[in-house]
Amino acid sequence: MGYVAVKGGFEAIEHASGLLAYERRKGESRPLEVTQIKEQLYLAVDRVMGEGSIYAPDLAALALKQAAGDPLEAAFMLRAYRATKPRLGYTEFQSTEDMHVIRRLSAAFKDIPGGQVLGATADYTLRLLDFELLDDSPAKREAYLKELFNGLREVDPLPDSFPKVIEVLRRENLLVAGAVAAGGPGGVFDLTRQSITYPAARSTALQAMARGETGGLLLLAYSSMRGYGDIHPTIGELRVGYLPVKVKLPDGGEPRLVGEVKVTEAEVIARFTSQDGSPKFTLGYGLCFGHNEIKAISMAILDRTMQAPDPKLPCEDQEFVLSHIDGVESMGFCNHWKLPHYVTFQSDLDRLRKTRAATETKAPGGDPE
Amino acid sequence: MKLATWTAAAHRTASLRYNFAFIDEGAKREIRRKILKAVAIPGYQVPFASRELPIARGWGTGGLQITLAIIGPEDLLKVIDQGCDSSVNAVNIKKFVGRVTGVNITTVTREATIIQTRHRIPEEKMSGEQILVLQVPFPEALRTVEPSELETRRMHAEADYSRMWLYLYEDVVKYREISIGARYPVTVNGRHIMDPSPIPRWDIPKLHLAETLYLFGAGREKRIYAVPPHTRVEPLEFEDVKFRVENFQGAACHRCGSAATYLDEIIDDVSGRRIFLCSDTGNCDLRVGQRQESKCGSATPES
Amino acid sequence: MKEISTNAACLVTQRTFRVLLQAMSHPGRILALPECGLEFGWQMLLPTLLDQEVTFAVLGNDRSRWEREIRQLTGCPEAGVSQADFLIVPEGDSHGELVKAKWGTLEYPDTGATVIYLVESLEAEARAESGAVCRGPGIRDQIAPGIKGLGTREFLYLQEINREFPLGIDGIFLDRGNRLLCLPRSTRIEVR
Numbered sequence: 001m002g003y004v005a006v007k008g009g010f011e012a013i014e015h016a017s018g019l020l021a022y023e024r025r026k027g028e029s030r031p032l033e034v035t036q037i038k039e040q041l042y043l044a045v046d047r048v049m050g051e052g053s054i055y056a057p058d059l060a061a062l063a064l065k066q067a068a069g070d071p072l073e074a075a076f077m078l079r080a081y082r083a084t085k086p087r088l089g090y091t092e093f094q095s096t097e098d099m100h101v102i103r104r105l106s107a108a109f110k111d112i113p114g115g116q117v118l119g120a121t122a123d124y125t126l127r128l129l130d131f132e133l134l135d136d137s138p139a140k141r142e143a144y145l146k147e148l149f150n151g152l153r154e155v156d157p158l159p160d161s162f163p164k165v166i167e168v169l170r171r172e173n174l175l176v177a178g179a180v181a182a183g184g185p186g187g188v189f190d191l192t193r194q195s196i197t198y199p200a201a202r203s204t205a206l207q208a209m210a211r212g213e214t215g216g217l218l219l220l221a222y223s224s225m226r227g228y229g230d231i232h233p234t235i236g237e238l239r240v241g242y243l244p245v246k247v248k249l250p251d252g253g254e255p256r257l258v259g260e261v262k263v264t265e266a267e268v269i270a271r272f273t274s275q276d277g278s279p280k281f282t283l284g285y286g287l288c289f290g291h292n293e294i295k296a297i298s299m300a301i302l303d304r305t306m307q308a309p310d311p312k313l314p315c316e317d318q319e320f321v322l323s324h325i326d327g328v329e330s331m332g333f334c335n336h337w338k339l340p341h342y343v344t345f346q347s348d349l350d351r352l353r354k355t356r357a358a359t360e361t362k363a364p365g366g367d368p369e
Numbered sequence: 370m371k372l373a374t375w376t377a378a379a380h381r382t383a384s385l386r387y388n389f390a391f392i393d394e395g396a397k398r399e400i401r402r403k404i405l406k407a408v409a410i411p412g413y414q415v416p417f418a419s420r421e422l423p424i425a426r427g428w429g430t431g432g433l434q435i436t437l438a439i440i441g442p443e444d445l446l447k448v449i450d451q452g453c454d455s456s457v458n459a460v461n462i463k464k465f466v467g468r469v470t471g472v473n474i475t476t477v478t479r480e481a482t483i484i485q486t487r488h489r490i491p492e493e494k495m496s497g498e499q500i501l502v503l504q505v506p507f508p509e510a511l512r513t514v515e516p517s518e519l520e521t522r523r524m525h526a527e528a529d530y531s532r533m534w535l536y537l538y539e540d541v542v543k544y545r546e547i548s549i550g551a552r553y554p555v556t557v558n559g560r561h562i563m564d565p566s567p568i569p570r571w572d573i574p575k576l577h578l579a580e581t582l583y584l585f586g587a588g589r590e591k592r593i594y595a596v597p598p599h600t601r602v603e604p605l606e607f608e609d610v611k612f613r614v615e616n617f618q619g620a621a622c623h624r625c626g627s628a629a630t631y632l633d634e635i636i637d638d639v640s641g642r643r644i645f646l647c648s649d650t651g652n653c654d655l656r657v658g659q660r661q662e663s664k665c666g667s668a669t670p671e672s
Numbered sequence: 673m674k675e676i677s678t679n680a681a682c683l684v685t686q687r688t689f690r691v692l693l694q695a696m697s698h699p700g701r702i703l704a705l706p707e708c709g710l711e712f713g714w715q716m717l718l719p720t721l722l723d724q725e726v727t728f729a730v731l732g733n734d735r736s737r738w739e740r741e742i743r744q745l746t747g748c749p750e751a752g753v754s755q756a757d758f759l760i761v762p763e764g765d766s767h768g769e770l771v772k773a774k775w776g777t778l779e780y781p782d783t784g785a786t787v788i789y790l791v792e793s794l795e796a797e798a799r800a801e802s803g804a805v806c807r808g809p810g811i812r813d814q815i816a817p818g819i820k821g822l823g824t825r826e827f828l829y830l831q832e833i834n835r836e837f838p839l840g841i842d843g844i845f846l847d848r849g850n851r852l853l854c855l856p857r858s859t860r861i862e863v864r
Binding site: 328 | 425
């Protein structure tokens with residue numbers, strides 16, 4: 001009677017969760033403040049807000065802290081939180097022309113109305129580790145800021161808005177007219193209220209990508225850029241900035257400004273296609289929460305590849321792309337293989353043994369079938 | 370129960386963080402509407418929005434959303450995974466539902482009003498007053514032969530199941546048997562081919578003309594489907610190659626002695642030999658209890 | 673426990689839904705809506721199913737009054753009879769309009785509408801001269817409920833429409849005593 005039945009499952013998982021919480025706190029370093037994460041790891045916060053599909057920097061910072069820096073876990077926590085929030089209403093449609101821009105560029109033209117505004121970017125930095133950062137302190141921070149602003153030249157403030165680069169192409173009638181979105185209340189499909197059915201409307205695809213996992217989107221867009229696709233993209237315009245959010249209140253009247261959200265927008269111009277005689281450019285569009293250029297550009301490329309009239313490659317197959325880019329879904333399913341599967345395995349074992357027995361009883365050396 | 374009684378029973382202390390059963394009323398309504406459609410079209414997969422929950426996708430969020438949408442304070446909930454009440458997945462889910470509803474939990478199958486399960490149907494026959502909610506990883510039975518949802522929708526629409534039959538036929542040609550273990554495809558109500566979830570073949574006959582309602586939830590894939598009571602559920606088979614349940618070669622449960630239940634095979638780490646135990650631990654407890662009763666109970670022999 | 677918010681309204685809809693689910697799973701069976709102090713059964717039934725994510729249409733006379741009441745109670749927007757997800761028939765008679773409702777598509781039969789009839793009374797055994805014999809999923813052998821206050825041709829319409837199963841329309845019947853019964857499209861109705 002050597003075998004003892006497995007008991008204590010409840011306790012075991014309590015302890016496992018407890019151990020996880022302990023791992024993060026066992027060291028002697030000072031507890032991380034949520035504001036530190038929000039201010040100093042702001043790009044992680046931006047990424048997690050986008051994948052969590054809720055604009056809430058404090059909560060995203062909290063999630064990152066709780067998840068010990070795992071962005072998939074953090075995005076998951078935000079999604080679960082989001083699911084508890086009731087829908088109060090809908091914002092007004094908002095043109096990104098009204099964005100308060102902090103970065104804006106175009107690769108399609110050397111110079112653009114309003115100018116190329118580089119903003120804060122890692123694009124031109126040398127990726128050399130800065131060991132000075134090992135020895136940081138509030139005093140050093142203060143001294144740095146003081147020096148930075150000392151004798152800084154006054155320049156003209158940025159204009160309130162910048163015209164859209166693609167408008168240039170539109171005015172010359174060089175851009176294919178976009179399809180009008182169809183769908184539910186407000187005319188737009190709501191992915192969080194209905195599940196996707198294929199073929200999906202463009203607004204559906206864009207929503208799915210806006211909350212998609214950055215790495216997954218990059219993977220598929222990269223496959224297109226490398227050759228599993230032929231759209232030959234050029235960035236018409238990339239913008240990062242703060243978009244005003246307006247809602248109509250129940251008491252009527254003009255829509256009211258309730259806040260602003262930081263977003264990244266990419267408009268990618270793709271190879272021309274002939275439509276009603278005259279050749280034109282087509283547009284790929286991407287928009288996501290926070291400062292996340294890789295994601296916005298990948299979105300824009302996939303937006304375009306999924307419109308291929310004769311889909312052959314993975315990035316052109318709308319169902320393939322949209323089924324596999326949600327980080328919360330993919331991570332959950334990947335993790336689920338760790339759950340017990342012994343009943344189904346037992347069933348497979350039974351079948352394997354049976355079919356092996358059947359093939360072994362066949363005449364040796366013969367093969368009549 | 371009067372409204373006043375409900376209000377009194379529902380009185381909780383100050384902090385109002387979560388709605389009863391966690392998900393908001395709009396989400397519940399959508400799930401409820403879809404459940405009704407699923408019951409009206411047995412075996413057909415109804416798409417639903419599928420909210421995120423604090424438990425990961427792939428870990429039973431579909432079954433959980435169904436449970437959360439139907440459960441009330443008076444329900445008695447049982448949760449099992451692989452037949453076991455204390456398996457990690459079952460415990461996790463029980464913790465969560467208990468926390469957001471305050472319902473009582475049981476391990477006794479016949480007492481439960483709602484049973485949520487992963488990959489097994491309880492051994493004891495369930496009644497018309499009970500509901501079994503199954504967690505489903507792959508709602509589409511035809512996915513084995515066709516990766517595209519667009520195409521499988523068409524196949525179900527036109528009842529064009531030839532490719533599934535061909536797949537089974539090729540199996541028979543290769544192995545003289547249908548080699549599918551769990552997730553054995555069935556025809557429901559003579560019309561739709563359905564994936565019964567990864568339950569063993571042992572459990573398939575329990576679906577046919579049953580007393581109880583079966584609800585299936587796939588959270589990640591966003592599908593709900595159902596088998597109402599008194600509905601035909603027939604495993605796909607050929608006239609000369611019939612559907613067969615698992616064969617334990619005469620083995621019996623090491624704990625309760627049953628040779629009539631689905632068994633888990635375990636390698637005893639002391640002796641190294643194989644022993645078998647009931648997969649359905651609640652049922653095993655019942656049998657052990659009955660055996661003990663008959664041993665030290667009545668003086669008269671049992672019939 | 674401290675974290676749960678429970679208001680009576682959400683428990684009313686939960687209990688109402690369980691009755692509906694039992695009724696839809698056992699077509700023809702008559703079940704009582706829960707007691708909760710509301711005057712009319714439809715005041716419990718409609719908020720359980722309708723909200724701003726779906727649409728409804730009223731079939732019959734005195735439409736505008738019903739439309740206003742339902743909109744206020746549920747926030748559900750109206751739509752034409754051929755687009756509406758829910759059809760409410762307050763007098764138990766659709767005057768033939770039921771056939772114009774959505775039956776769903778073969779790819780998505782679940783998009784077919786649900787019709788809710790408000791009738792006089794439900795009886796477990798139909799009187800010989802009226803009613804229909806019902807068979808199908810959820811029914812052991814057969815059942816023949818009697819529905820008083822239902823338009824004489826409604827069963828015929830449902831019978832014809834649901835011949836196209838899995839396309840079809842699912843029926844809910846609510847009487848003045850706040851009892852209900854369901855006939856999903858899977859039920860084969862044989863009008864006598």
